[in-house]
Amino acid sequence: MTEATPRNPMAAAHPVRSVAVVGDRIESKDLFGAVRVIQIVHGEQVYQLRVTANDKLILVK
Incomplete structure (x- = not known):
């Protein structure tokens, strides 16, 4: 079986x-975690979403 290529390369x-x-x-705390x-x-x-x-x-774009 071959592994599927991720939709998002990142x-x-x-x-x-x-x-x-x-x-x-x-919840933003769930979205950001420790970052x-x-x-x-x-x-x-x-886009970047920052706290x-x-x-x-x-x-920001």
Whole structure:
């Protein structure tokens, strides 16, 4: 049996985490875990969502 190629090539190099979605809500602490910046892939674009020093969220391309 052959292993399927990951849809996201970055996924092979990074651990997979599960995030609980309740209704239409995701807790940011679950989304970020121990990191301050995550990448969000939307179509062909990659965005960074970061937690600031003031505990605010900033989304940048």
